[in-house]
Amino acid sequence: TGSHIDTQPTGGKFDGCFGVLAGLEVMRVLDEHGIETEAPLEVVIWTNEEGSRFVPVMMGSGVHAGLIPLEKALAATDRDGDSVAASLARTGYAGDVPVGSHDFGAYFEAHIEQGPVLEQEEITIGAVTGSLGLHWFDVVVSGQEAHAGPTPMPYRRDALKTACALVSDILTLADAYQPNGRVTCGEFNVHPNSRNVIPGQVRFSVDLRHLEPAVLAEMHDQLKALCLKHHAANQSDKQRVDIELIEVQHIPPTPFAPELIEMVRSASQELELSYRDMETGAGHDAVQIAGINPVAMIFVPCEDGISHNESENAEPSDLEDGANVLLLAMLKRAGIVSTNTDDANATHNTAENAQ
Template sequence: MQTNQRIDGQRLWSTLMAMAEIGATPRGGVKRLTLTEIDRQGRERFAEWCQALGLTMRVDAIGNMFARREGRDPNRPPVLMGSHLDSQPSGGKFDGALGVIAGLEVMRSLNDLNIVTEAPIELVNWTDEEGSRFGHSLMGSGTWAGIFPLEKTYSLTDAEGVRVDTALDAIGYRGTEPAAPFAADAYFELHIEQGPILEREGRQIGIVTGAQAQVWYDARIEGQDSHAGTTPPSTRRDALLATARVVELVDRIMRSRGEDGRGTVGWLQVSPNSRNVVPGETRFSVEFRHPDFAQAQAMAAEFEAEAAALVAASGCAWHLTELFRLDAQPFDADCVGLVEAAASRLGLSARRIVSGAGHDAVYVARHIPTAMIFTPCKDGLSHNEAESIEPEEAEAGCQVLFQAVLARANRVLPG
């Protein structure tokens, strides 16, 4: 790596492993569901590390944490970096945590090198990126960005009926700062790719130019519970059979778009879920993604028409609720350029890439110039306890983050 200003890769890895101890699972992953006691422990350890560096911590009304390192000019808007510490129920060590801990290493390295940046720098831990407890991904960044009204977010409940505001109070992280955008110069987020492209091509860095368009639904199929042994085919209204046909439709629509299309049914409930009862109701999720918003729209339109016909032909009732429809989100050209320049200067193999996953950066980009950095992950596997990256991959991504953030914080302002 062609620079004398180096982060400490061994320290970065050790800190990643220390965070992975919190919520560690027997199969080598983590379970840090948002706003739980385990999440509180992760937040507390993160806060302790930040305070040891002399950073000033503030927490907003949705629990987003901002750790600030002052710059030479306190009046300049800060450069932000960060990600999230919450996980899926059977998540990996690096999804989200890499971006937060790499940001911490950037702060440590700035201190080690006695670098005073012109602009302040803030490290962010966004609340509930995963959405695995309250069913609303990107909750913290989305509330901050004004996508979700704060009171509506507070009213969301988990499977046990616990509200978000109650959960925040229970762990002591309903902050006093407004959960709202503030003046900031830029935002950078380091993340594992969560896909196979970088590893497959032997690239060390993904220069993320933006995120895919998405359309998400909640679906319900209403049939009729009946005895599995006495109900003949002619009178069955099998909700699960109708669901299977819809799932196949989602897959077919996805594959018709080649390698760019995405279509997934990732969550399914069957009722009454009894061995000898024809299922009378199902509830499930449906989502489509594509780099081109027009294609995502077309996939959704095709699905809506054909799914309704399939369910009707099965003798069941179809209920579809659209949750959201997001246009593709481009990232800021200047910030993307800083990432690309850093990778080139460091001699790292890199390529431009569109994010297939949603990240906090997608909502932040609506208010602040934003860019993302990807590192490879083994077999493209994520949202899985076997999720894995190599120490040198983490170091390379963190070094690019360091260079890009430093360049942005020290840039000469127009005029």
């Protein structure tokens, strides 16, 4: 079990961190009650899940699962040209254990929902059945820098003007694919980013998501068509602007393991907690691990469904309930060998003591 502790530029204190701390609390509670499991239990903290500084996203789990080549991950650079390899070496986290050499049998991840459903429906636990597919792109719109004063409007190769029109169309792309379609343009870089210079290049991100692979592919086709349309419309000699679409990462829709999902449901029932099945619209390390191991996720509500925001919040009682479900689900999977306590209900009591 585990999650990540890296965050977003305006991230809160629960996204990822809750899953790591819940896993640590499970280990402490089992140790306090002298409970030995048939299968060993471990907590993992994955590197660069968010991708806010380095891409590809979900990097540590992706490399472990063999979905991202180690060399590609280490060579990734941030906006300042600093690489993952250099950063790991500088901070002392460049380990010597071969990547992917540590095997395990199943993976549970506790997490805040990062959406409004559980809170709005007054449900405590989300038994996550799988994730939406994710397709990331960079769009590069290239014109020509020029002086803002002497250059008349008809003679401008304004990359930002074209980018704005394109973004406006892209942001309506998912409207026809509800309720599971998502589109986001969240990162923009304008060059040279000077008040009195016409922008010569704009680079922005596009994030497409959907639950069905065929629909996600159709949304990708729509994105390509929009880029071609705006490129063709801006090819006059005096105002030529070029558009390039670059694929960054593709993670298909991912179902989770039915037997582990059922363990989350049954743990919720035993603890008399309300629960519902649900998909996740966010990317998680569990999505990468699902390609090599059985996986399940446990969601708890977050206030107003807000995440990737410093106001991100969750009720202590909900976090406790999520940790309890994690504990019981892991025990169901790992099996109990023995306990050093005389309490016949030790297993249930360990859940009550998880904080």
